[in-house]
Amino acid sequence: MTPTIELRDVTKDYRTHRALDRVSMTIGDGVTGLLGPNGAGKSTMIKVLLGLVATTSGEGKVLGLDIRSQGRAIRGKVGYMPEDDAYIPGMSGVEMVRFTAALNGLPTVEGLRRAHEILDFCGMGQERYRDVDTYSTGMRQKLKFAQAIVHDPDLLILDEPTSGLDPEERVAMLNRVRSLVRSHGKRAVISTHILPDVRQVCDSVVIIAAGKVTLEASMAEVDRPEEPGLYVRTIGPIDAILERLARSTPAKRIDDRLLFLAGDQDGREGEIWQAAAACGAVVEAIYPRRNSLEAVFMNAVRESHHADS
Amino acid sequence: MANRIEMLKHGIRATIRYEIARSLNLGRGAAFLVLALFPPAITAIICRLPGAPPTMIPIGVTSLVVCVLANLVWSTSAVSGELEGKTWAYLAARPGGRIASMIGKYIVSVGWTALVTLSALTISIAVQALLVPTGDELRLWLIFASCGLIACFAYASIYTLLGTIFHRRAMVAAVVHTGVFELMIGWIPGIIQYATVRGPLVHLAVIGLVDKEVLEDPNFTLVFGEPNVIGHLISVVCLTIVALLASLWLIRTREYATTQEV
Numbered sequence: 001m002t003p004t005i006e007l008r009d010v011t012k013d014y015r016t017h018r019a020l021d022r023v024s025m026t027i028g029d030g031v032t033g034l035l036g037p038n039g040a041g042k043s044t045m046i047k048v049l050l051g052l053v054a055t056t057s058g059e060g061k062v063l064g065l066d067i068r069s070q071g072r073a074i075r076g077k078v079g080y081m082p083e084d085d086a087y088i089p090g091m092s093g094v095e096m097v098r099f100t101a102a103l104n105g106l107p108t109v110e111g112l113r114r115a116h117e118i119l120d121f122c123g124m125g126q127e128r129y130r131d132v133d134t135y136s137t138g139m140r141q142k143l144k145f146a147q148a149i150v151h152d153p154d155l156l157i158l159d160e161p162t163s164g165l166d167p168e169e170r171v172a173m174l175n176r177v178r179s180l181v182r183s184h185g186k187r188a189v190i191s192t193h194i195l196p197d198v199r200q201v202c203d204s205v206v207i208i209a210a211g212k213v214t215l216e217a218s219m220a221e222v223d224r225p226e227e228p229g230l231y232v233r234t235i236g237p238i239d240a241i242l243e244r245l246a247r248s249t250p251a252k253r254i255d256d257r258l259l260f261l262a263g264d265q266d267g268r269e270g271e272i273w274q275a276a277a278a279c280g281a282v283v284e285a286i287y288p289r290r291n292s293l294e295a296v297f298m299n300a301v302r303e304s305h306h307a308d309s
Numbered sequence: 310m311a312n313r314i315e316m317l318k319h320g321i322r323a324t325i326r327y328e329i330a331r332s333l334n335l336g337r338g339a340a341f342l343v344l345a346l347f348p349p350a351i352t353a354i355i356c357r358l359p360g361a362p363p364t365m366i367p368i369g370v371t372s373l374v375v376c377v378l379a380n381l382v383w384s385t386s387a388v389s390g391e392l393e394g395k396t397w398a399y400l401a402a403r404p405g406g407r408i409a410s411m412i413g414k415y416i417v418s419v420g421w422t423a424l425v426t427l428s429a430l431t432i433s434i435a436v437q438a439l440l441v442p443t444g445d446e447l448r449l450w451l452i453f454a455s456c457g458l459i460a461c462f463a464y465a466s467i468y469t470l471l472g473t474i475f476h477r478r479a480m481v482a483a484v485v486h487t488g489v490f491e492l493m494i495g496w497i498p499g500i501i502q503y504a505t506v507r508g509p510l511v512h513l514a515v516i517g518l519v520d521k522e523v524l525e526d527p528n529f530t531l532v533f534g535e536p537n538v539i540g541h542l543i544s545v546v547c548l549t550i551v552a553l554l555a556s557l558w559l560i561r562t563r564e565y566a567t568t569q570e571v
Contacts, residue, residue, distance in 0.1 A: 076404040086399030090331040102323030103403035105316030
């Protein structure tokens with residue numbers, strides 16, 4: 001299958017400022033999180049992908065289309081949700097979405113039908129007929145999302161889609177993205193600062209810092225720690241269980257209820273349950289050790305700073 | 310290709326519809342009234358002066374001024390307005406967004422400026438007909454209305470071009486251009502006048518207003534040149550088309566970076 005995005009040594013300079021520095025990456029199916037601190041080059045990368053700014057050097061493809069010569073075709077297949085409020089004052093929500101549909105080539109009646117369909121999907125009721133100036137942040141985010149998907153694009157590029165949303169709306173927005181990807185075969189790239197969103201919805205992650213890609217990995221790879229292990233949460237005589245389990249694997253007590261078993265613990269769950277039962281304890285939870293995305297992000301950013309200095 | 314043209318047509322139609330919808334507001338209505346009533350007010354004052362001096366030139370000049378001012382307000386902001394409103398990325402990210410948006414905005418601004426210019430002209434001539442009738446009002450209206458319409462198309466494309474080049478200081482650039490080209494260079498007799506809109510338009514108005522014998526008078530031609538209607542028309546049409554094509558090319562190829570990227 002064609003990779004969603006392929007970049008090879010892409011550099012973008014704005015006068016004396018280098019926004020992207022020999023960026024190479026390959027993004028596959030599913031949802032990809034594009035992470036990076038402010039000014040890292042995320043917005044520039046999105047504009048390069050959309051063909052809105054030309055690269056200084058390097059080459060790339062989006063959905064198999066060349067970013068230098070097929071920008072128009074790319075924009076026809078991509079739904080872009082900008083971070084800034086991109087609404088035209090004085091228009092209603094449904095008019096805005098219909099306008100976007102027309103700019104994407106949908107005829108008037110078809111555009112209106114599609115606008116209503118998409119606004120239903122986005123959970124916008126009668127407020128769609130209200131002037132967009134009166135919309136709350138959440139409604140504006142929904143509107144921008146509706147504009148991004150009105151023409152049924154293959155790829156969604158969403159810039160801070162959950163910014164300013166309350167927890168309930170945030171979950172709803174992520175569910176919409178997930179639904180489009182899982183049930184409708186779309187692909188998505190989400191640029192965000194909100195790491196729990198990435199953890200919740202993304203299949204892979206790309207971290208950019210100072211214009212360079214510092215990490216490109218699947219979420220499974222990100223989660224996998226250098227030293228694997230299992231956490232066991234128990235109720236009962238914890239020291240007895242520890243002593244029993246420590247006979248076969250390095251184990252340590254974390255607190256009154258939590259144990260850590262180091263090393264690869266694949267298939268050892270049964271043994272843990274038996275040990276707990278033998279000691280008269282109850283196992284409340286068993287979960288693998290995994291990296292925190294925050295720590296991975298901080299490390300990736302720190303590494304780029306070290307490399308620069 | 311047919312698909313692309315169809316897409317562009319939908320985009321232009323939608324832009325026109327929404328540009329009209331969003332321009333129907335109190336601010337623009339007030340601007341419309343001020344601009345449309347300014348020439349009639351001047352005409353009325355002149356008609357009331359002792360001896361009632363001729364109003365032909367003031368009507369022509371004020372109508373042209375109204376056309377320029379209306380274009381300054383509505384044509385220069387095609388790109389800069391979207392950049393300031395942060396809607397540029399949203400428009401540019403659509404397949405035909407940039408071109409459709411610019412052509413749509415151009416058509417709407419020509420429509421608005423034509424409406425205000427013709428309103429100003431019509432009311433002015435009506436005022437003159439009421440206060441100091443000459444019996445020549447229809448001819449005067451036809452000549453000034455034709456020149457006014459041409460001016461609307463021409464100034465709209467020039468200001469749109471200036472707006473796409475100097476998008477951060479679009480209005481300043483348009484005012485400077487008007488001062489330098491239309492007010493200074495426009496007065497210089499010779500071929501350089503063809504770089505302005507005012508030069509050929511004044512010639513066209515004079516050709517329409519002045520009697521044939523006067524036009525053929527060697528003294529007159531010495532100052533005004535040969536009464537070449539086609540030549541003047543071609544020059545102003547070429548200027549309009551070149552400016553419009555240049556704007557389209559720029560808008561399609563130029564990178565309009567937002568401040569956080571630079």
